[in-house]
Amino acid sequence: MLPRRNPPRRVITLLAVALLLAAGLSACAGDGRTTITFFQFKGEAQEYFRTLAARFEAQNPDVRVVVDNPADPETALRTRLVKNDVPDVMTLNGNGTFGEFASARIFRDLTGDPVLEGVNRSYLDVIATLGRGGPGEVNGVPFAANASGLLYNVDLFEEHGVAVPRTFSELIAAARTFRDAGVTPFYGMLADSWTAQSPLAPLSAQLQPDDFFEQRFRDGTTFARGWASTAAQLARLFEYTQPDPLSKGYEDGTAAFARGESAMLLLGSYAVPQIRFGKPDFTIGSMALPATEDPARTTLVSGVDVVLAASRQGDHPAEVDRFLRFLMRRPVMEEYCRAQVAVPTLEGLSNDDPALAGVSEYIESGRIVGFTDHQFIPAIPLGPLLQSFLISGDERAFLRDLDEDWDKVAARRTWGLGAVIA
Amino acid sequence: MRTVRVNWWLTALLVVLSLTVLIPLYFAVVTAFKTPDQLGGTGFALPDGLHWANFADAWRLTGFPKAALNSAVITVGAVVLTLLTNSMVAYAIARNMDRRFFRGLYLYFVSALFVPFPIIMLPVAKQTAILHLDNRAGLIVLYVVYGLAFNIFVFTAYINSIPRELEEAAAIDGASTWITFWRVIFPLLTPMNATVGILTCLWAWNDFLLPLVILSDPGSATLPLVQYVFQSQFQTNYPVAFASYLMAMAPLFVVYVFSQRWVISGVVRGAVK
């Protein structure tokens, strides 16, 4: 095999064409509009927010909105923060990371901004307790709340004569009934490790001592002491999944549930649109997850699913204001909550979606607690720890790892500890 | 004694072994043409008919043309700039190796071979952003700069094998170093340029980590980056995902098929020096 002296002509031609394309690409930039970046974390609502941005652009011909829907949004956002490249407008999940960013003074203070008019106070309190840039600051606008209990297949419950369980043992009994009938009780989606946090939140909220996290931040208690029953019950639930729960993820689970392959799904209301994706008129029931034997002690976990926030040092505050106000208009929120089966945060709006019927009484009567997993410092790999635990079933190791990771991470930093006030 | 007998047993063995390379590719192709309900089983069955809609969906959902263009621009830019600059730097170093300063420089550049990118990943993300280089242009600069370590190493070795008489003759004719390099040396470097060009092209086209941490604007995402985002959002739509993988791999694959011999001999030259 003799090497040829020169590259084939074809290759050179291809390269030349590519170079020309490159030149052409750099020629078409800038059209006199102000560009604002809109960082959008919610995969399920991609299309919706894209359409909204396009609609806003149509009404505001002087603004261009670049929508960014990254994979792994929290990492992507932090990467941007490290680069000091904060998006002008963001949707975020109201969780520990949001609190951490707020405390780091990433978000604009919206106190007194007209965009907050009519927003339900209790949701403002929720995001304030996550963390804020300074006393009295409001660093985000709650856009949609969620309800996180569990979802069930109404038809399958009727078919097998199972009533909605009101205590933990009734829930296990229901799971057993389905398993004996050859239906997967709970679909395991551990390939996406965050799905394990969904049942963890209601279980721990009902089973841990009231001031558990305050004590934990003060080193007054341990997970081994306060979370033993939570871990035990979580493991019990996962005894009733399909075999090999680790090879399937969120999308597999929601699709299988829609096909009627599983009776229940340990997820909150946010998963409903994903389930209906292929089957628009599929009936989904929801309930609060009972963790104890006393139905009166059952609470619903609810948090701010989507917070809108603006960059503290954005270059285009006027355009950002316009966009925020556009997003917070009643019809927009109504439409969003209908599409995403979310709980609206504006006073006087409600969502009568049948998939929320089972939990609406909790929302209305205020039997609501926040997500306990939002108390975790994001550097603790909670999802992966849960994943390992639910595969191995080793409770002691799980609680020990939680305590060790918690203490290690806390020892490594001087900021953002205990910023979340339960 | 000197008759060349073809060893057919060995040939057969190599053909069978080459299936390990071909099977995953075959698998990707058949999956890309299936409808979702034809999935399942081992997945090696042929599809019933060619379901071209997958490609149309992937084209639209991943914004394929834009991403392919970004990849092309970054790759071509990186290759062209690398060839023009790295060879020049290597020439200057190679011809001044007798001076301590340049020997030191050579060691300085080549020692960077021991600094894997993950080690500087965090600060580089910060720094490129400060310099407003967290975009396609910045990525091109980074490929050119990070290529220096290896390229200076191979170019210098190659330039050392070029006799100095030519340059001396050019100098007598009154040519400046600059002209000498472009008129005399650079053409002689063609084989090595091919090697460096190929390796840079493969690296820039297929790289994932650098674009992942450097690029901010979704509009400038490269093909691997787009696949990553797509995968996270449509992970269960396998046929469309596979169609999009195929499209992402196709451009370089086509170029390779047409220039296979030349690519391989180019890579070999880099090793033999």
Next chain:
Amino acid sequence: MVVPAVLIFFVFHTVPVLQGVFYSFTDSPGYGPFELVGLRNYVALFGDPRVLHAYWFTFLIAGVSTVAVNVVSLTIAVWLNSRIAWRTTLRGIYFVPNILAILIVGYIFNYLFSNSLPALGERLGIGRLSTSLLTDSSTAWLGIVILAVWQAAAFNIIIYIAGLQTVPVDLYEASAIDGASPWRQFRSITFPMIAGFFTINMVLSLKSFLQIFDHIVALTGGGPGTDTESVALLIYKGGFQGGEYGYQSANSVVFFVVIVTLSIVQLRFLQKRETSV
């Protein structure tokens, strides 16, 4: 013309290294306020099981893959260099994996491991195969190694072929007359003659496998749990996602020292072998 190159290189390569060293003494999340914490990050690193596991895992993958890749590619290179038909075409095929993006090939392998292999296992009645290898910590590394070897063998095959072509043919003819077996020929002629290429390949493979990242993102994302996190993935995940920029900078500095030490040891050892064979 060298000066600008040095300057640019210094700015984009050396400055980040120094910056990383600086941040490794802070508890910065990469933005906002931070404090200097002295050597605390380094002390914490050595007591952090997640970090220690990542190092162990990276060495495991890199070690196994380096050996496997070199054995596989040297074998195939020797065969491809023998008297076979369709030599060019076969070489062309074996080189294909090298031109494909690891991430994308990884997604294809992911599907093969998660769906096709279990289906095949069920059909053949092999219980071990019927669950995905990637979902079990004890087998997930194998999937990563398979992908790594599949992708990296291509390049090494080509380098070895180049090396084999430098071996004079008459050496083989002479030994064939002496009645040496093929294995004997390989041991006493081929391998010593290409020892230099073996060194290059071993050093380069190890270095690239120590930075393993794309393979893991595509196959396991570091899971189950954090059992398949490599050091590079941990730096990325912890530094950005976990907001522990300073802590992972310290990890990077340690990783740097480890890699340099390893490379030097490896080069010394292999070069000694080259001359002593």
